[in-house]
Amino acid sequence: MYEIDLNLPKQIVADVLSNHEIHSVAFVGCGASMSDLYPAKYFLANNTDKLNVQIFTANEFNYDTPSWVNEHTFVITCSLGGSTPETVEANKTAKKHNCPVVSLTNKAGSALTVDADYVIVHGFHANFAAKCEKPGYAIALAVEILQQTEGYDHYEDMITGLTNVFELCENAAQSCKKLAKKFAEDFKDDKMIYFMASGASEKMAYSHAAFLFTEMQWIDAAAYNTGEYFHGPFEVSTEGKPYVFFMSDGATRPMDARALTFLERMGAKVALIDSKDYGLADAVPASVVTYFNPLLHLAVMREYGNQIAEARQHPLTMRRYMWKLSY
Structure with missing residues (x-):
């Protein structure tokens, strides 16, 4: 375990x-x-x-x-x-x-x-x-x-979540390989990729945009909170535009659903990583499920990262400046 x-x-x-x-x-x-x-x-x-x-x-x-x-x-x-x-x-x-x-x-x-x-x-x-x-x-x-x-009040529920979530994360990452390979094939040639998330997962979107993609793959990337999407960023959502979308279970899911609906309406190319698809609510009590989305999104996205690195023949350890220059 x-x-x-x-x-x-x-x-x-x-x-x-x-x-x-x-x-x-x-x-x-x-x-x-x-x-x-x-x-x-x-x-x-x-x-x-x-x-x-x-x-x-x-x-x-x-x-x-x-x-x-x-x-x-x-x-x-x-x-x-x-x-x-x-x-x-x-x-x-x-x-x-x-x-x-x-x-x-x-x-x-x-x-x-x-x-x-x-x-x-x-x-x-x-x-x-x-x-x-x-x-x-x-x-x-x-x-x-x-x-x-x-x-x-929900202390015991959080402890239950922290006890169960790591097993779930491992299983989710192991089970997503087919989807991750398809993602890699579909997104490997994109020059700019947008990430979207909300709530506790907001900085997971930022992290993967800034570090997994910009730093480790040299692909320009940006991240938006789904609650901010309709206050400017939706203007560039056009047919085929590439998005990685971390959809949460819990309190902020309605925000995510609204943004996802618009992306699909505009014909954007969306790689959806939805916590519900990986059974987060089966491992974590509903009272605290909101706070465990980031761990699941992190685990699954790591496999997506592995696959796009392989598809592009660009190892995640490759750097242009880090470890090479003083700065």
């Missing part, structure tokens, strides 16, 4: 709260790691009655540190390899302001861990479920912060 250690976030939060009265929570990272923190931020911000909850790209946190960052601010940072300079510096910034810091990374003993009070080492390389551990642990921390500071 694929799962994470849910006792670890619980213990970390309890320890932090034994030494600090928390008024604010700051999620800090760069690139895909910042996007992986967004579902946790979305959950906590939408359910707290007391906490100030914000998310930052790391250097913004460093150069324009908010006035409220102090010993009452719980800082959660994230870097896959633990060496992102801006995020490493964000830990130093947080410690200068006496904040408790927990860092998520795939690499124990990395630079990110030096100034962290607590470290969660997550999986990544083993399988698709492991690739969902980073946002999963961030959500688990957010759930525990909410439960232990003010209580949460």
